[in-house]
Amino acid sequence: MFKPARHGEVGGVSLQRSQQQKPLRSHDRLNLCAEMSYKIVNLRVRDVRFPTSLEQHGSDAMHTDPDYSAAYVVLDTDSGLKGFGLTFTLGKGTEIVLCAVKALAGLVIGKSLQEIVSNFRGFYRLLTSDGQMRWLGPEKGVIHLATAAVLNAVWDLWARAEGKPLWKLLVDMDPKQIVSCIDFRYITDVLTEEEALDILVKAQEGKKQREDQMLKEGYPAYTTSCAWLGYSDQQLKQLCSDALKSGWTRFKVKVGADLEDDIRRCRLIRKMIGPSSTLMIDANQRWDVAEAISWVSRLAEVKPLWIEEPTSPDDILGHAAISKALAPLGIGVATGEQCHNRVMFKQFLQASALQFIQIDSCRLGSVNENLAVLLMAYKFQVPVCPHAGGVGLCELVQHLILFDYICVSADLRNRMCEYVDHLHEHFTSPVVIQDAHYMPPKDPGYSCEMLEESVNRHEYPEGDIWKQEIQK
Ligand SMILES: C[C@H](O)[C@@H](O)[C@@H](O)[C@H](O)C(=O)O
Numbered sequence: 311m312f313k314p315a316r317h318g319e320v321g322g323v324s325l326q327r328s329q330q331q332k333p334l335r336s337h338d339r340l341n342l343c344a345e346m347s348y349k350i351v352n353l354r355v356r357d358v359r360f361p362t363s364l365e366q367h368g369s370d371a372m373h374t375d376p377d378y379s380a381a382y383v384v385l386d387t388d389s390g391l392k393g394f395g396l397t398f399t400l401g402k403g404t405e406i407v408l409c410a411v412k413a414l415a416g417l418v419i420g421k422s423l424q425e426i427v428s429n430f431r432g433f434y435r436l437l438t439s440d441g442q443m444r445w446l447g448p449e450k451g452v453i454h455l456a457t458a459a460v461l462n463a464v465w466d467l468w469a470r471a472e473g474k475p476l477w478k479l480l481v482d483m484d485p486k487q488i489v490s491c492i493d494f495r496y497i498t499d500v501l502t503e504e505e506a507l508d509i510l511v512k513a514q515e516g517k518k519q520r521e522d523q524m525l526k527e528g529y530p531a532y533t534t535s536c537a538w539l540g541y542s543d544q545q546l547k548q549l550c551s552d553a554l555k556s557g558w559t560r561f562k563v564k565v566g567a568d569l570e571d572d573i574r575r576c577r578l579i580r581k582m583i584g585p586s587s588t589l590m591i592d593a594n595q596r597w598d599v600a601e602a603i604s605w606v607s608r609l610a611e612v613k614p615l616w617i618e619e620p621t622s623p624d625d626i627l628g629h630a631a632i633s634k635a636l637a638p639l640g641i642g643v644a645t646g647e648q649c650h651n652r653v654m655f656k657q658f659l660q661a662s663a664l665q666f667i668q669i670d671s672c673r674l675g676s677v678n679e680n681l682a683v684l685l686m687a688y689k690f691q692v693p694v695c696p697h698a699g700g701v702g703l704c705e706l707v708q709h710l711i712l713f714d715y716i717c718v719s720a721d722l723r724n725r726m727c728e729y730v731d732h733l734h735e736h737f738t739s740p741v742v743i744q745d746a747h748y749m750p751p752k753d754p755g756y757s758c759e760m761l762e763e764s765v766n767r768h769e770y771p772e773g774d775i776w777k778q779e780i781q782k
């Protein structure tokens with residue numbers, strides 16, 4: 311059974327003085343309604359799946375039948391306010407994530423939001439460092455996906471309690487409070503707390519203009535939904551021509567299963583979008599290192615900006631070798647959607663193994679760990695181009711990239727956020743895309759809440775959608 315940690319302790323281990331969270335001074339605190347502590351009294355988690363594989367939406371060279379799914383978390387508080395969070399999965403296995411979320415529930419229930427956010431670094435540690443459960447990770451795999459779902463719900467609750475969309479909650483925070491949410495353990499050799507603070511303080515200049523700019527123009531996006539691997543050439547053409555009409559200028563194509571098909575499909579798209587539009591290719595980990603280099607060299611004629619996930623997501627030195635070999639062709643390497651944690655990102659950066667860093671709102675330990683990666687990326691001057699799509703990933707990650715632009719990078723060169731046009735209708739505050747840009751969300755929260763009816767219909771296996779599928 312989990313024993314609540316005493317002050318200065320995480321998972322029964324006493325923290326070094328320097329790692330302890332300094333209590334926030336009163337002026338650092340946000341406006342959490344003074345008389346409201348928002349005590350979390352219950353955590354519910356549901357297995358929600360969408361049968362996207364039936365039409366090959368989301369298919370790639372390794373995931374040929376993805377059913378976009380979520381472990382969907384709802385936190386109930388004593389005040390009636392709820393927090394909604396999720397992590398993304400591909401169908402089978404979502405029930406395992408549910409088990410992991412349930413295993414973490416005891417660390418959350420009974421805590422007040424005030425208690426959590428006044429020592430968010432400590433709370434992140436509590437979830438990721440439990441003396442028994444960390445054996446399942448640490449900070450990777452199913453337990454980390456579950457951590458993301460739970461923490462996403464906590465951040466959603468916090469933003470709702472403040473009456474702000476999450477990006478605005480972050481933008482309005484004092485830089486000291488931002489760094490107080492980050493666990494710097496294992497990354498201080500490249501980024502110390504002081505350096506992080508320095509980056510954030512320097513970026514205060516021009517913040518207001520950048521916020522206004524985002525509210526007016528939105529954040530640039532690219533689309534992946536024209537060219538899933540399982541789509542026919544006919545479908546590709548139709549979707550690409552529709553996207554061009556709607557103002558899209560940046561496109562990603564799935565590759566990696568068959569070289570001749572890739573050449574044909576990429577030529578087709580390049581021809582349709584013209585030389586000045588941007589094309590990216592994504593192999594979803596299909597190749598070995600040498601194979602990746604030779605395959606992508608054959609596709610160099612279509613001038614891809616990047617090759618995404620050319621090989622195993624764990625092979626940092628392999629990515630470095632591919633980056634080096636493809637640099638003369640003007641092709642960068644992008645990865646991150648399956649990068650476990652900030653430590654791996656640190657090494658990718660140290661090894662110059664990627665030229666585009668793809669954070670993921672549900673793979674890393676929520677906002678807390680993503681903040682660490684955004685700051686490391688800034689230090690190494692590597693552009694962040696978040697992974698999105700799936701179910702809910704666009705809704706979530708738009709908040710993080712808005713924060714990145716307004717408060718960290720202040721730069722839009724070579725930067726764009728992924729977009730796919732699936733399943734937004736199931737959310738209470740779906741993303742708003744205008745002229746191929748993400749428009750900043752206005753509703754309070756982290757945009758994770760799904761429509762109750764959608765959850766009921768898609769819950770696995772009892773929902774109507776799945777009952778019908780099972781009967782077929
Ligand atoms: C199975 C999924 O659709 C992936 O193919 C998808 O996340 C993809 O890698 C992407 O970059 O969007």
Ligand SMILES: [Mg+2]
Nearest residue numbers: 592618619647
């Ligand atoms: Mg990808």
